[in-house]
Amino acid sequence: MSAYWCExxxxxxxxASGVRIDVAEGVITSVTAGEKPxxxxxxxMVVPGFANVHSHAFHRALRGRTHDDRGDFWxxxxxxxxxxxxxxxxxxxxxxRAVYAEMALAGYTGxxxxxxxxxxAGGGRxxxxxxxxxxxxxxxxxxxxxxxxxxxxxxxxxxxxxTTGVQRRFDDGSAEAWAQRIESFFPASELVVPGAxxxxxxxxPADQLPAVVLxxxxxxxxxxxxxxxxxxxxxxxxxGRTPTGLLAAAGALTPRTVAVHATHLTAADxxxxxxxWVCLCPSTEADLGDGIGPARRLxxxxxxxxxxxxxxxxxxxxFEVRALELHERLASGARGRFSPPQLxxxxxxxxxxxxxxxxxxxxxxxxxLVRVDTASVRTAGTHEAGILxxxxxxDVTDVMVAGRWIVRDRTHLGIGDVSAALDTxxxxxxx
Ligand SMILES: [Zn+2]
Numbered sequence: 156m157s158a159y160w161c162e163x164x165x166x167x168x169x170x171a172s173g174v175r176i177d178v179a180e181g182v183i184t185s186v187t188a189g190e191k192p193x194x195x196x197x198x199x200m201v202v203p204g205f206a207n208v209h210s211h212a213f214h215r216a217l218r219g220r221t222h223d224d225r226g227d228f229w230x231x232x233x234x235x236x237x238x239x240x241x242x243x244x245x246x247x248x249x250x251x252r253a254v255y256a257e258m259a260l261a262g263y264t265g266x267x268x269x270x271x272x273x274x275x276a277g278g279g280r281x282x283x284x285x286x287x288x289x290x291x292x293x294x295x296x297x298x299x300x301x302x303x304x305x306x307x308x309x310x311x312x313x314x315x316x317x318t319t320g321v322q323r324r325f326d327d328g329s330a331e332a333w334a335q336r337i338e339s340f341f342p343a344s345e346l347v348v349p350g351a352x353x354x355x356x357x358x359x360p361a362d363q364l365p366a367v368v369l370x371x372x373x374x375x376x377x378x379x380x381x382x383x384x385x386x387x388x389x390x391x392x393x394x395g396r397t398p399t400g401l402l403a404a405a406g407a408l409t410p411r412t413v414a415v416h417a418t419h420l421t422a423a424d425x426x427x428x429x430x431x432w433v434c435l436c437p438s439t440e441a442d443l444g445d446g447i448g449p450a451r452r453l454x455x456x457x458x459x460x461x462x463x464x465x466x467x468x469x470x471x472x473x474f475e476v477r478a479l480e481l482h483e484r485l486a487s488g489a490r491g492r493f494s495p496p497q498l499x500x501x502x503x504x505x506x507x508x509x510x511x512x513x514x515x516x517x518x519x520x521x522x523x524l525v526r527v528d529t530a531s532v533r534t535a536g537t538h539e540a541g542i543l544x545x546x547x548x549x550d551v552t553d554v555m556v557a558g559r560w561i562v563r564d565r566t567h568l569g570i571g572d573v574s575a576a577l578d579t580x581x582x583x584x585x586x
Contacts, residue, residue: 156177156178156179156184157178157179157194157195157197157524157558158175158176158177158178158193158194158195158357159171159175159176159177159178159194159195159197159199159201159524160174160175160176160190160191160192160194160195160196160197161173161174161175161176161197161200161526162196162197162198162199162200162529163200163201163529163539164176164186164188164201164202165200165201165202165203165331165499165516166186166188166198166295166516167496167515167516167517167542168434168496169215169496169540170200170539170540171188171189172188172189173188173190173191173192173253174186174187174188174201174516174523175187175190175193176201176516176522177193178227178522178558179558180511180558181522181557181558181559182512182519182520182521182558183516183518183519183520183521183522184518184549185427185518185519186516186517186518187219188273194351197524197526197527197553198526199526199527199528199529200525200526200527200529201516201524201525201526201527202262202499202503202516202524202525202542203499203503203513203514203515203516203523203524204262204263204264204265204505204513204514204523204524204525204554204556205261205262205263205264205472205502205503205525206263206264206265206267206462206503206504206505206507206513206514207258207263207265207266207267207271207462207463207464207472208267208413208432208434208459208461208462208500208504208507208508209267209377209413209415209434209436209461209463209464209465210256210258210266210267210268210269210463210465210467211268211269211270211465211466211467212247212250212251212255212266212268212291212294212467213238213239213242213247213250213251213254213272214235214238214465214466214467215250215254215257215467215577215581216235216238216250216469216476216580216581216584216585217235217238217466218229218467218468220234220585221234221560224461227444228383228443228445229438231443234392236320236321236322236381237321238584239272239321239324239325240275240276240321240324240583241584242272242584243276243288244281244286244287244289244290246580246583246584247272247287247291247294247425248256248289248290248291248293248294248582249578249579249580250294250580250581251290251291251294251295252293252294252295252297252298252570252576253573253576253577253580254297254467254470254568254577255294255296255297255298255300255302256297256298256567256569256570256573256576257470258298258300258464258470259298259299259300259554259556259561259562259567260548260551260554260562260565260567260573261470261471261472261548261551262472262473262525262527262548262551262554263300263464263470263472264300264301264505264513264523264525264554264556265296265300265301265302265303265505265508265510265513265523265556266300266301266302266303266508266553267302267303267305267350267375267377267413267463267507267508268290268291268295268302268304268305269305269307269352269377269379269415270288270291270304270305270307270352271307271309271325271354272287272324272325272386273287273324273325273327273336274323274324274326274327275324276321276324276327276497279566280324284336284339285336285339285340288304288306288340288342289342289343291304292304292342292343292344292347292505295344295346295347295383296344296346297569297570298567298569298570299410299556299559299561299568299569300346300556300561301346301348301505301508301510301513301523301556301557302330302342302344302346302347302348303347303348303349303350303364303375303508303509303510303557304340304342304347304348304350305351305352305377306333306336306337306340306349306350306351306352306368306374307325307351307352307353307354308327308330308351308352308353308354308358308359308363308367309322309325309326309327309354309358309359309437310326310327310328310329310330310333310358310359310360310363311357311358311359311360312358313357313358313389314356314357314360314389314392314393315360315393318532322508323481325354325358329363329366330359330363330364330366330367330370331366331370331371333367333370333384334366334367334370334371335370335533336367337351337370338348338370339551343374346556346557348373348374348375348508348509348510349374350374350376350377350508350509351370351371351372351374351375351376351377352376352377352378353366353367353376353377353379353402353407354378354379354397355376355378355379355380355382355386355398355520356380356386356390356394356401356402357389358388359392359517361394361401361405362403364402364405364407365405365406367406367407368405369498370407372511373411374411375411375413375507375508375509376407376409376412376413377412377413377415377434378402378407378412378413378414378415379412379415379416380398380399380414380415380416380417381397381398381399381416381417381418381419381420381424382415382416382418382419382440382443382445383418383419383445383492384419384446386398386419387419397420397421397423397424397531399414399417399420399421399423399424399427399428400423400424400427402414402427403427406578408427408428408430408431408432409430409431410430412430412431412432412510413432413433413434413461413507414428414431414432414433414434415433415434415436415463415465416434416435416436416440416445416448417433417435417442417448417449417453418445418447418448418449419446420448420449424463425449425452425453425456425458426456428453428456428458429456429457429458431458431459432458432459432460432461432504432505432507433448433450433453433458433459433460433461434460434461434462434463435448435450435460435461435463435479435501436462436463436464436465436466436475437462437468437474437475437479437482438464438465438466438468438474438475438478439463439464439465439466439468439470441478441482442466442468443466447482447485447486448482450479450482450483450492450493451483451487451492451493452494452568454497459504459506459507460479460500460501460504461477461501461504461507461508462474462475462476462501462502462504463475467532470548471547471548472548473543473546473547473548473550474547474548475502475545476481476499476501476502476543477544479493479498480492480493480498480500489518492562495540495541495543496540498512498543498545502543503515505523521557522555522557522558523555523556523557524553524554524555525551525555526551526552526553526554527542527546527550527551527552528546528550528551528552531546531549531550533545533546533549533550534546534550551565552565
């Protein structure tokens with residue numbers, strides 16, 4: 156057993172002082188506040204590990220490379236396809252391990268990877284149909300973070316359009332073929348949950364949706380929903396239903412379902428989503444000009460909220476959680492739309508990724524801990540829960556996943572120079 160003493164720690168609904176946390180075999184065995192220092196002393200504040208519930212690791216290669224000619228969502232997508240066309244399992248492994256290490260340094264202890272790059276460039280199949288999935292599993296294992304590998308079904312280039320070009324790499328041909336393939340995925344790591352995903356109603360025709368839902372079984376099922384108004388317009392024109400309505404009719408909306416973005420919804424859509432999660436990706440939604448999702452209305456309808464870094468224009472859970480509240484303030488003209496405990500719950504919603512035991516500092520829960528510097532130029536003078544409005548990824552000093560330190564003193568213990576690794580791998584992709 157290991158004992159940690161935290162100057163302050165975020166427990167359930169608030170911040171406590173002098174908190175002793177005992178950990179055995181990756182699990183918190185006891186938590187007591189008001190204790191004298193003992194064991195490993197952690198100054199500053201300790202918060203639960205953050206959950207990145209929506210990620211496309213390779214989009215990190217687009218950061219700072221899609222702004223010079225202005226551009227829109229669809230021109231951004233063209234550049235994203237260019238990178239997707241160049242990646243191979245070995246280069247994706249090296250890029251993803253650096254990206255996941257960047258996430259670890261920021262305080263994320265779990266990532267749900269929305270993974271659709273399945274097949275070789277130029278057609279055909281790899282001898283092992285999970286070549287890319289194994290690369291991502293190895294990358295997450297090296298980075299030391301939990302991975303939910305959401306194997307994405309992607310069958311169409313748009314409503315009533317076949318996949319073309321690089322999209323062929325994403326396409327299994329049918330929902331049945333996709334379902335058969337995911338049945339044979341057995342990750343070689345304990346810190347992996349296999350999951351499933353519908354790319355979107357653009358990429359999976361309505362008649363294929365029930366087979367995807369069946370194939371997903373009891374896995375977490377994630378789906379991009381209503382990110383852009385055009386998606387709604389095309390879906391309404393083709394099927395006479397909204398994307399959410401179409402998913403509801405196909406039986407795709409269950410307590411295990413995570414609707415990603417859910418930016419442009421009707422009142423009926425919100426009613427359909429009440430049993431689901433919604434994962435907002437505020438930095439990406441701002442970067443792509445998607446719009447502001449109805450977060451408060453979703454929460455008021457009883458929908459559980461989660462957050463994701465999605466397009467990786469920013470990898471910073473503190474930024475995302477602040478943006479959840481600040482976007483609401485901009486849209487509503489009012490402050491205090493979410494309380495700090497509500498914000499932290501969204502930022503640590505590992506249950507949305509199939510890890511219900513992670514995300515709270517309490518006995519019986521996983522020992523995923525993040526220490527944040529409360530005396531940096533950004534955080535000095537802040538009061539307790541106000542840390543959510545002040546800290547950035549740069550203020551994270553130490554990160555523990557399942558009882559094991561993966562970041563100490565702002566250094567990734569497994570990978571070391573993460574910025575050099577990112578620079579090398581991203582540079583190689585654009586050469
Ligand atoms: Zn996405």
